[in-house]
Amino acid sequence: MTREEVLEKVTEVIQDVFDDDTIVVTDETVASDVKGWDSLMHITLIGTIEDEFDIRFALKDVVEMKNVGHMIDLILSQVN
């Protein structure tokens, strides 16, 4: 998968989870940019990303995850 494809799929997942098609996601997006993205919904999002890409994040990676760009790096390291 290319970085663009991953970003596109991540965007779809975020739109789906927060039930809002208008959310725009970039590498710099952080939780506070999206309405409803609190620590509890973060768990839902991580779980859904794992299901959609059929991967598992390491605990350390989840702890250190900074923004969407970082999340995409972690996904790419597992899907390719």
Add this chain to the structure above:
Amino acid sequence: MRELDYPFDADLLIKRKVKLRKQLLADNGTAFVDKRIAILGGSTTNEIKNMLELFLLNCGIRPSFYESEYNRYYEDGMFDNPLLSEFSPEIIYIHTTSHNIQYWPSPSDTPESIDEKLSSEYSGFADLWDHLAERYKCPIIQNNFELPEYRLLGNQDACMLQGRTNYVTRLNDLVYRYAASHDNFYIHDINYESAAYGLDKWYDPVYWFMYKYAMALNAIPYTSYGVSLIIKSLLGKNKKVLALDLDNTLWGGVIGDDGVENIEIGQETPVAQMYTAFQKYVKDQKQIGTLLTVISKNDEDIARSGFLRPDSWLKTDDFILFKANWEPKDRNLINEADDLGLLPDSFVFVDDNPAEREIVRQSIPNAAVPEITTPEHYIRTLDRSGYFEVTTLSSDDIHRNDMYKANAERKKYKREFTDYRDYLLSLDMKGEILPFSPIYLARIVQLTNKSNQFNLTTRRYTQTEIEQIASSDDHITLYGKLEDRFGDNGVVSVVIGSIKGDSLHIDLWLMSCRVLKRDMEYAMMDELVGACKNKAISSIYGYYYPTPKNSMVKDFYGLQGFDKISEDEDGNSVWRLDISSDRRPKNSVIKVNSIEEE
């Protein structure tokens, strides 16, 4: 909503929960029942709550929640808690797991010290349950404990007292004993759930250490579903009827085309054995009070011949109703509901044909229509769906099939008569109408507390009060039991009168609607008049107090030949019957207190 029916897609439910919730709440067609549910958690409960809300909304229950702070289940439940008191829970769910076990045994422990640990562990919980029951007086749902994540003693962990596996098993046993001896306390079996889900997937260290979820995120919908089934059952929202197709559902093959000798049932082939296993499962459902019916596109005689085979586990008389015809199946289902006096919503429709399932789904949206797929999945799909979730098992449940069967037969039989009295006479009814007797006291008390419609005064009595009245000289009491050619209805009518001088005042007159229009009320009055004459009572006073539910008996005393002597503006009326020596009995269809002929 299809997404929430078993077998659901757990990942999808978690991903779409925000959207699904909006859709469920926006459904104007549902008249929601509101319930206040307190979740006392030993780990994070947020997602448990979210999923539980979806499943409950899906069956018409709109919950509001109280959630304890993380791992504060004990303190929140045990000590003064103004927030919880104010919330006033109607159901309490204690979501604890093996993560909350405090005193795990170690290999150096002696059996005695393990017993002590076990006892401390258990009594902490038992104290909490006792306190909650006393303080909040509502049903309590408690998780049991799932098997541990690892086994220090390997295989022997199961049997050595020092093993965690053994400890969990013993602790669960104590919890079950508590459940067996306390009403309103229900086990939610996460031990089974985690095994079915797979312990290796259930225990997810990332979700535990990051978020303190006791199980994997995707296992949570299964846990919440399990809890929702208990709540649904407690609120009387269980299904009641299993309506079954025949060809390729209860046996392999098409009986009309293949012939009765060629359908697959019995023990001869693997396919036949598989259908036999399903028939056994279906037949077992009767023991928990589920009603079985047939809905099949077939000629009736051919359809019935399938059950005449000696190797058919089910027999035609296992079914309360048998509709084998060429009518649309949704029509047949509605007719069956009508025959049984139940709502179509209380049906589970089981059919291997996706087209038939779709028709029923479209036409009767609230009936359950499981995706049973192929025969090897039938049992698991039905079983895990929990349509008939058992929370209590009464003798009424066990005999429900017989009772409904008798009613259905009476109804069918009635159509053969044009004259109603002929019908009543042919029922061959025998009544037993006598003063209260100890063996029926429990049933009498139950009737006084649940009869609403055919009830003139709607007075409620406790067991103690009934006992006092039964042994008092100032009262006349009667219970009425009715039996007919189709079966025994048990005690169906209760009358209590107080004697004042030479008159009797009827404090209570009730009858079960099970026996409406059978002249039982006239037989009761005849006996009451007889009892009055024996005590030289010359007049009987009857009272009618209207409620929103008892308008059907507004003119009851008028029909019995009483004169109305007063009525106030609220509709409360007083009636009098002067007992004349030439009063003729009004009942002529029920034989009362006759001695059985040998």
